[in-house]
Amino acid sequence: MKWATIANMRGAGWRGCCPWPGPRALGREADPGAARGRGRRGVGGGVPSGMFLGLACLAAAVILFLVACSRLKPYRILYPGPRLERTSLHSLNNSFLVDTPGCRIPNLAVMSPEVQEFVYDYAEVTCDEPPALVRSDDEYLYLVRSRARHYGVSPASVRCCTRALWLQQANFTLPELDKDGVDNSRLAAFKLPPGGSAKFGDVIVYSDDCTPFADVTRVPHEFVRVECQAEGREVYRDFHGFVRVAPRPRSASPGPARGLSVLLLGADNLSRLNMLRSMPRTLAKLESLGAVTMLGYNKARDCLHALPCPVPGLLQVDDYSYVNLVPLLAGQPSREMERRCLLDNSVFFDPCPWLWKRFARRGYRTALMEDTPRLGLFHFHSPGFARRPVDVDPRALLLAAERELPRTRAGTTSPVCLGPRFQIQGLFDFALKFVRAMVRTGTPFFQYAWGTSLTHDYLNQAQIADPVYERFLKDLEGTGALNTTALVFLSDHGNRVGPIVTTYQGHVEDRLPVLSFVLPPWLHRRYPLAVSNLRLNTRRLVTVMDVHETVAQLADLASLEAPRLRAAAAEVRARLEAGGAPPRALSLFLAVPDTRTCAHAGIVPHFCACVHLAPARVDDPRVLQAARLLVDDVNAALAPHPQCARLALGAVRAARRGEPASLLGQRQDDVPDRVREQEFLITVQTTPGDALLEGTVRHLVAEDVMRLAGRVTRLNKYGNSSWCAPERALMLYCYCTDPNPDPDPDPASPPPPPSPLSGNKEA
Structure with a gap:
C-alpha cells in the first residue's frame, strides 16, 4: 500500500x-476518550415512519x-501487537502502561489531538536510480553489463577493477581491565607512545593495486572499492564487503551447555508510540516472530552518585545516544565506565568491559556495525578504538562509502540514499552476510547492528524505514539463524527535537523508546519460568542496564534453569526485606520488583516517565523562579568558556507541575506532607540563539528552595551556532560569540525540516 x-x-x-x-x-489500547457524535431529533421530537424505515435500512x-x-x-x-493475552498479568489498566507501587507511566493515545498536527505521511521512496552496475553476494562480485545504458555507455566498453581498503591500526595495544571491568591498575600505569592519540578509526588505507575482473570474480579481500571505466572516464564507483574470518565451529544443537547467538538491532530516535504510527509492517513482522515488548522501558541517563540520584542542584549535561547505549554495551553508566577505563578525554575505548568481550571469551564471533559511521557511537567527538575491537567491523567499508558516494535526499527528506541504495541497506546487506557465514559454520555470534540514517532526523521519516526493516527481518528469518539467536529490537530514546517535543506527549515519548525481544520457540518451552518473568516485566519499569544483564545471561543458558532463577529471586527478596533498594540492574528473566522507582533504576528525575505532570501557568511566580534557576545553572556550566555567550531568559514557553516520582511507593504516613515537594517541568527560550531548553526543577516548599533535578535538554537544533563548544556536551547550550569559519553544518544537527511530500505540517 x-x-x-x-x-x-x-x-x-x-x-x-x-x-x-x-x-x-505493542501494548497500545484503543482510545477510550474518543469523541462521540450527537444526533438531532426531528421537529417536535417525532420521527416520521418513512424516515424510520430509511434509518432501519441504513442501520442494517x-x-x-x-x-x-x-x-x-x-x-x-x-x-499488530505483542500477544499480551499470553502473559500472566492482572487485568490491563487502560490509563497506565505501568501501574505499580513504584511507578505509574501513562498510557497515551497513539494519535492524540496533541500530536496529530505533527504527523503526516511520506510518499513511497526508493534509491535505486540508476541501478547498481555491480552487485555482490557472500563470495562474488557480478558486473551487470545490461545496466551500462543507465550510465550512458555501451555494455561492452565497461572495464572494472577492485581495490582493497582497511582502517589504520595503532602499533600498540592498550592494557585490558580485568574480566569484571573493575581493576584498571595496568591501564593507569600505561603511557601512550608519541602520536598515540591519533584517531585511527577515521583513517582509511587503500591498496596501490586495482585488480581487474571480468563479469564475475571471487573477492579474497574483506572490503573493496569497485572502480569502473568506459570510454576513457570513470562511470561508476561503489563499495562491497565480504566476511573473511575463520569460523569457530561448535555443536549446532542448542542446549544448556551452549548460549544463544545475539543480534542487537537498533533504530535510533524511535519511541514505541512513533513506531506504532510509522512502522506497521515492521511491527507485524515482529509479532509474527513472537516478540515480547517492554511497555515500561525508560531511556537511561547517567547517575553519578549513590542513591538518591542525582545530587540536587547538580547540572548534568549531555543528551546523546552515547549515554543511553554505553550502559547497554558496558553494563555501567557512561561516566562510571569512563572513570574506570579511560585515561583522559582523548584516550581510546579498547580497555573497557564491553559486552562482546564476554561473548568472545565463550567462543563467539563478534561484530559491531553502524550505518552512519561519521556519527558512530564511539567516534562522534570521541577517539574510538586504537585497534579493531571485534572480529568483524565494517567501519572502513561504510565510512569510505559515506565519504565517496553521493548522499542524496529522497524527495525532500534529509539524506537517506548513499549511491544506489538506502544508506542503511549497506549495513543490512553486510549484517546478513555475517549471519549467513556464522550459520553455515555453526558458529555462535554476537552482533550489534545500529541504524541511524532513516530514523534520526525527523519524526515521520521512520515511515521510510518501515519496509527496509521489515525486509531485513524477513531475510534474517530466511537464514534460519533465529532458531539459535535472540533478537533484541530497540532504540535509545524517542524523538528529541522538533515541535512534538514541546508537547507533554512528546516529552513522554522521548523517554519511552521501543524494546522487544524475539526468542526461539523452543526456548519458551525449555525455560518457561524465564519467559514468564520476561512477560511479567512488560508492565514494569525497566532500563537499558536491565537489557545488558538480560543479554549477558544468554551466553549461558544454564543460568535460565528454574532453580538458578529462584535462587537469584530469593537474593533480591532478601535484599528488599532487609530494607535495601532493588538492584540498579536486573536481568529481565527475573521478576522486576514492583516497588522499583526511577531512583532505584538510576534514572534522573528529568528523564523519569513515572510521574504525571499537570499544566501550570507560565506566569506563575514559582514557574518564573524555576525558569530563572534553569538558565542560571546552564550559564554556570558555560562560565569557564568565554567563547560561549551568556544566556538570558527570553520567555517561558511551557510549564507543568507534579509530585516527584520519588514519592511513589511511599505510604501516606511515611510522607506527612506530600506537597512539601513539587516538580516543575519547564521549557524556556533563551537569547541569544533562541535555544529551547527543558529541565525539571524540584521545589522544597517548606524551605522555599528550588534545585535542578537532573539534566537540561535542548528541544531544537543548534546547527552551526555551537561550533566553538570545547566539548560535545556543551554543544547543546553554547552560542558562540564569533561566527563559524566553516560554513558546513554540524553533522549532528540536520538541516532545517523539509516540506512533507503530502503537503502537511513537518515535525
Missing part, C-alpha cells in the same frame, strides 16, 4: 474499513458493512 493511500485513510480517521485507532499493538447496511470489516481485519496487517 502506498503512503499516499495511507495518508488519505489517516486523514479520514480510518484504516481500511475499520476505525482508528485499531486493536492493541451498516451492520453488514461492519461484519465484513470484522472478517477482513485489514488493520491486523498494519498495526
